Amino acid sequence: MAEVILTDTGKKPISFWLPVVAAAGAFAGIFVGTANGSTLAGVLGGAILVGLLGFLAIEMLGRPMEKTVRWAIVALFVVGGFLLGGIPGAVVGGLFGWFYGWFIYWIGYNRYRAKLVPYLTPGQVLWHYAFRVICGAIFVFLITPILVVMPLSFNAENxxxxxxxxxxxxxxxxxxRHYRDFFYSSDWQQALWNSVSIAPVATLLAVSFGTLAAIGLSSEHVPFRRAIMAVLISPMIVPLIISAAGMYFFYSRIGLQGTYVGVVLAHAALGIPFVIITVTATLVGFDRSLTRASANLGAGPVRTFFKVQMPLILPGVISGGLFAFITSFDEVVVxxxxxSAGQKTLPWQMFIGLREQISPTILAVATILVAISICLLTTVELLRRRSERLRGMSPG
Amino acid sequence: MTDATDPDKFTGATPDNALRNSDRAEEQAGPVLAADGTPLKRSLSRALRRQKLRALGLIAPLLIFVLVTFIAPIADMLFRSVENQIVSNTIPNTVQALTEWEGTGDDLPPQSAYEAMYFDLFLAAEAKQHTRLGSRLNYEQAGISSLFRTTGRSLDDIGDDVQDVLEDMDESWGEGPFWYDMMWVGNSGEAARDLFDTKRSQLARMTGESLSGDVNFMPSAQMAEMLPLTTQAYTSWAIFAALVDGDTVKEEEPWEAVFTALAYDLQNGGAERVAAYDGAGAAQLQQAVENLDQIPQIDFQAIMAEADEDWNNVANWRTIKLYSPDYTPGYFLNAVDMQDGLDGFEARPENQQIYMMLFKRTLFMSLMITGSCILLGYPVAWILANLPMRTANILMILVLLPFWTSLLVRTSAWKVMLQQQGVINDVLVWLGLVADNDRLIMINNQFGTIVAMTHILLPFMILPLYSVMQTIPPSYLRAAKSLGATNWTAFWRVYFPQSVPGIGAGSILVFILAIGYYITPEIVGGTTGTFISNRIAYHISSSLNWGLAAALGSILLAVVLILYWAYDKIVGIDNVKLG
Incomplete structure (x- = not known):
């Protein structure tokens, strides 16, 4: 927004930065104090310690010594943390030390205004950073559960x-050991095998039917387009438990309940909306005159489809397929x-594990699944960029 | 998507536009001709029709696929929520006999109902269908299941007694061929074909099989007139023996109900008619008439009451009568804590009302989850939309990674975090904020469900909000401020109204997803944090009350469809974007 306007970064008056820095120290002191018996002592100790450090850094040593001072603060906090809480304490202490070292200079030298427009009032600046802290907390909320699972899966205990x-x-x-459990347990291996044999077939069905229909849907004249679209999208909208109930009743009527074919058909139906949505979105940018040109040059409809249309919409088809795959691979309710027991998939096995015998093997599986989803996410993102580039929608 | 396919928005040489042009041209001059001499209009409309057919041809395979694998199951579920043919299929004659009976007072149903029930239940017990009917009716009135089961076990007794008496008179009563010759139409007599067909179709409906094979038996019309009940019972047995058990009718001794029926026929006017009879078995029949006083007296009400005295309880009969129609609102009434009573619909007893509470809880928690998603999603979407592209893309990964991670992984992560011995409690204890013996209970209650589901559904709120906010120019805010607005006014009067479509889209999406969630409440919800979907699953797999599960599912589906319709109106289903 305003990178060009630079606010002067001069030294702030001590009456401003000392209370702020001391308050920050007091905040951390609350925890240290409570953990060691006296909250009040912690608050006071934190405020005095960080305040002193700040005074030392800004008033006595100043900017030339910044690097040294910051390292010294880190070292001090690491030692302090180690004395209070052993190795975990040292790690936390190190992090806090780094933070306070940075914070003292950030406040003391007015660096927090460096990237902001000069006319902001102090209240607006405070709000600007408070807002960022709130957003950061929400991002932490989003990502922590996934990050916590990973180290726990290497736990040596149960x-x-x-x-x-x-x-x-x-x-x-x-x-x-939990990874070993996963790779050597016949239950988990059977579940993995079932997932791997169900998801690709369901994906193939969804992609081949879905792509054809998406091409049909995006041609110029389709009677009842909205109604057809509503029907095709409905598996995504109807709650899974209702789809599952209906399929259970209906498939047991026609003898598909508890069979491989039944599960594959059900999963294909659930994956279809994703294929339809992504492929039709890709077709928006498709230049129709290309197919006419190809027909003009003597190619039949099939040849045109495979040689002209397909290569252009391929990114959309693949990312639709990935959505369908992950839908089937993660699906558990349906x-x-x-x-039946013969089609027990990985999520199903996890579900049983979570409900009945709780074993950290689940966490190992979860970590593997997170790794898989990172791969899928990267692939989809790359495909999206490629598709946008092909259609000239983004300069990249 | 719409933009590309809406015919009116094409300006190029499409058949549609050419048609319009030719319309315009025609107004000025005569019909324009195509190269081959046909009027241009006709050849163009032919081309248009061909295009439509081709588009439909491309869509058709998928449409059929979805209709069969998805829409048909949903339709089946809707059908099951009102379908109640099991009563009229299993005890058809009783249902008919009960039509005469009012059922409002304290008087028991007529003798004919007891008689029909005896034979219906006997046949159902032989076909092992009576327990199914019992558990169906048990949903409406507790105790009927055991009533049917005990009765089914003891219906043989009276027939055995009659058979013993008859066999003491003449051994041939216990022989299959004797019975067969007596009941069979023979080579010349007149057949009671209607009776036979009725019995066959009743049995077919009860067992759910087509039963189209050859029975090798046809009752005689003369017998049907002389000993009506006996002929009916014997015909039912013959069809059952031949088509269900696969026996040869002529060689088998009939089951006990036939003897009961014979005794009843002879005691109720059959004796006089037998006197004039001279066909097969006439001698044995007349001998039986002579010794009529030795045969136990048949009183169907007494027989049923002896099997189980609850048959003298009007309430049971009333339930059977109430639920005898082929289609019933009973499941839906049950799903909203009501029942079909004497004076129309009424509320269930207080202690049986759970579904309205569950629906309310589901709605309340879905709203809570939607609300917290808005609260958490709005700032994040705002900062993503206002940061430089490169930073925003990196932060976007933090939103997309949970979105792409398996639901089970995220649910298990929350279980790990929220448990009493879990990560959050451990950290709090380590910090000294919570005492070790006083750890917070954050799982297996509503709190756990709301936190976990907010986390799981948050990306569905952030993504639509983000795509709306990206289109709001930041200069509007600056313009407002330069015109003197405070921060808050600028946001509330300028920015917020423009972001409302994003809130609407995200909220409806999150709400629709939340209201039907099953896995997460099941794992972290305990007993107080479960949703209506958990009850549906319970009725499908544990209590086996499929009708009620279907009714609950239908109500939930209706709610979701209304929201879906609203979503379509507000956002347009075509505008759903992924990733």
Missing amino acids: FFTFTPEMLSFDPAGYSL VLFVG
Whole structure:
């Protein structure tokens, strides 16, 4: 927005920065104090300690010594943390030390205004940063559960929480035993195999039918277009439990309940809306005169489709296919009802694990699944960019 | 999407536009001709029709696929929520006999109902269908299931007694061929074909099989007139023996109900008619008439009451009568905590009302989840839309990664975090904010469900909000401020109104998804945090009350469809974007 306007970064008066820095120190002191018996002592100690450090850094040593001072603060906090809470304490202390070192200079030298427009009032500046902290907290909320699962899956114990050994980074606290459980347990391997044999077939069905229909839907004259669209999108809108109930009743009527075919058909139906949506979105940018040109040059409709249309909409088709794949691969409600024990998929096995015998093997599986979803996310993102580039919608 | 396909928006040489042009041209001069001499208008409309057919041809396979694999199951579920043919299929004659009976007072149903019930239930017990009917009616009135089961076990007794008496008179009563010759139409007599067809179709409906094979038996009309009940019972048995058990009718001894029926026929006017009879078995029949006093007296009401005294309870009969029609609102009434009573619909007893509470809880929690998603999603979407592109893209990964991660992974992560021995409690204890023996209970209650589901559904709120906010120029805010607005006024009067479509789209999406959630409430919801969907699953897999599950599902579906319709009106289903 306003990168060109630079606010002067001069030294702030001590009457401003000292209270702010001391208050920040007091905040951390609350926790340290409470953990060690006296909240009040913690607050006071934190405020005085950080205030002193700030005074030392800004008034005595100043900007030339900044690097040294910051490292010194980190070292001080690491030692302090270690004395109070062992190795985990040292790590947390180090982080706090780094933060306070940065914070003292950030406040003391007015750096917080460096990238803001000069006419903002102090209240607006405060709000600007408060808002960022709030957003940061929400991002933490979004990502923490996923990040917490990963280290826990290397737990050497059968616990769902961090053991003291793990926190002190003792190698004995970590192991691959839950991964071993996953790879050597016949239940989990059978589940993995079922997932791997159901999802691709369902995806193939959804993609091949879906792509054809999307091409049909985006041609110029389609009677009842809205009604057809509503029907085709409905599997995404109807709650899964209702789809599952209906499919259970209907498939047991026609003898598909508890069969591989039944599960594949159900999953294909659930994946179709995603294919339709992504492929029709890709077709928006498709230049129709290309097919006419191809027909003009003597190519039949099939040849035109495979040689001209398909290569251009391929990114959309692939990302639709990935959506359909992940839908089937993650799906648990419908397979729970439509499938039988012979079609127990990975999510189903996880569901049983979470409900009945809780074992951290689930966390190992979860970590593997997160790795898979990171791969899928990257692929979809790259495809989206490529597709936008092909259609000339973004300069990249 | 719409922009590309809406015919009116094409300005190029499409058949549509050419048609319009030719219309315009025609007004000025005569019909324009195509190269081959046909009027241009006709050849163009032919081309248009061909295009439409081709588009439909491309859509048709998928449309049929979705109709069969998805729409048909939903339709089946809707049908099941009102379907109630099991009563009239299993005990058809009783249902008919009960039509005469008012059922409002304290008087028991007529003898004919007891008689029909005896034979219906006997046949159903032989076909092992009576327990199914019992558990169906048990949903409406507790105790009927056991009533049917105990009765089914003891209906043989009276027939055995009669058979013993008859066999003491003449051994041939216990022989299959004797019975067959007596009941069979023979080579010349007149057949009671209607009776046979009725019995066959009743049995077919009860067992759910087509039963189209050859029975090798046809009752005689003379017998049907002389010993009506016996002929009916024997015909039912013959069809059952031949088509269900696969036996040869002539070689088998009939089941006990036939003997009961014979005794009843002879005691109720059959004796006089037998006197004039001279066909097969006439001698044995007349001998039985002579010794009529030895045969136990048949009183169907007494027989049923002996099997289980609850048959003298009017309430049971009333339930059977109320639920005898082929289609019933009963499941829907049950789903809203009501029942079909004597004076129309009435509320269920207080202690049986759970579904309205569950619906209310589902709505309340979905609203809470939607609300917290708005609260958390709005700032994030705002900052994503206002940061430089490169930073925003990196932060976007933090939103998309949870979106792409398996639902089970996220649910198990929350279980790990929220447990009493979990990560959050451990951190709080370590910080000294919570005492070790006083850990917070954050899971297996509404709090756990709301937190976990907010996290799971948050990306569905952020993504639509983000795409709307991206289109709001930041200069509007600056313009407002330069005109003297405070920060708050500028936001509330200028920015917020423009972001409302995003809030609407995100809210409806989140609400629709939340209201039908099953997995997460099941795992972190405990007993107080479950949704209506958990009850539906319970009725499908545990209590097996499929009709009620279907009715609950239909109500939920109706709510979702209304919201879907609203979403379509506000956002347009074509504008759903992914990733």
